[in-house]
Amino acid sequence: MTSQHPEPGSTGTNPARQDGTATDPAPGTALGADPGRRPGVDGPDPLGGADAPVLRPHAEDAFADELAALAAADDRPRPPGWRLSPWAVTTYLVGGTLPDGTPVSAKYLGSRRLMEIAVASLATDRALLLLGVPGTAKTWVGEHLAAAVSGDSTLVVQGTAGTPEEQLRYGWNYARLLADGPTPEAVVPSPVMRAMRDGAIVRIEELTRIPADVQDALISILSEKTLPVPELRTEVQARPGFNVIATANDRDKGVNDLSSALRRRFNTVVLPLPDSLEQEVEIVRTRVAAVGRSLELPPELAALAQIERVVTVFRELRGGVTLDRRTTVKSPSATLSTAEAISVVTNGTALAAHFGDGVLRAEDVAASLTGAVVKDPVQDRLVWQEYLETIVRDRAGWEDLYRACRELV
């Protein structure tokens, strides 16, 4: 990538791009030059604000050391445009130990095979669709995949019902357009266009929330790997390393279902809910610890016993049966995802740290636990009350949780 802008007027309608012949891999047109900026490369960002550390660094910054160690240790073949080999990308995701003993933390807790499938499909000419119920780490995995493969997880389109086609193709800087007419400098590239140009991964969040006709702009991008700019009689051709990771929510099915033409261009990987109590507790524990570190909450607060209880409640209500499979329970309308369990425990930790005696107690988790379960004030309240009376009350060692929740209902 370059931060130099070509001379105005020197570029633009590059006829070489018209006939589909191979073009100079170095960015040639102003569309190829980067009007965007690279944090840390282009000097201080005028919009960036104070010099304080950011609340949530991008994956490639937060795990820069691990990525560098992996790159150094990685002697396997790398697909064109990739920073790491598929093996190293998978190791970055699921964790492991490098030959020289460097530990790599696990970002995704779950099946290694599933991550291998996701990574392998990125190395093909098909895009990757991460599908699953809310809170199954679709966004999280997408971000880490982009960081490991391209070293940049910031090319993102957030899909909403209002996502315009410009977000997938390109828009115009209207002041420049009016002053100079359509010139390469007046083009505002979308994250997709920038990813094509730079040979990087672009993430499209919540793809199925995007209106169907806007989604269809992706079809030609994915099959031709070309984004035409008819106003300038040119096009942007994808460089090696370009691919798309989209996420979509099972629950949104039917909102704007993917057309079959688009679906065929994606390999779908379904991210499951955690298999076991132990696995889900481990996910919540590690994530709460990480979030707590960034909020400067005391680490020892996130007591394992409390996490285990929260996750047990979540799994029982979600599954409609107690973990010992003896008693059926009603499920509330809420999804009760792992992500929500993480925030229940984080909120409890904040309460304990700021208002409690420094130990995470039942009272601290009860409030956000109730809030997570009772989303519908009538139906869910009944479900929750029944669960409290029939399950929580009589469970050995859960008296404090029963009392704390009881007080709130």
Ligand SMILES: Nc1ncnc2c1ncn2[C@@H]1O[C@H](COP(=O)(O)OP(=O)(O)OP(=O)(O)O)[C@@H](O)[C@H]1O
């Ligand atoms: N298997 C897992 N391994 C590691 N982290 C997980 C796992 N499942 C959930 N998480 C954690 O859950 C949190 C939420 O995940 P994320 O936002 O990626 O979910 P999502 O699937 O994109 O949900 P939504 O459909 O609501 O967008 C993240 O902090 C992530 O670390």
Ligand SMILES: [Mg+2]
């Ligand atoms: Mg998401």
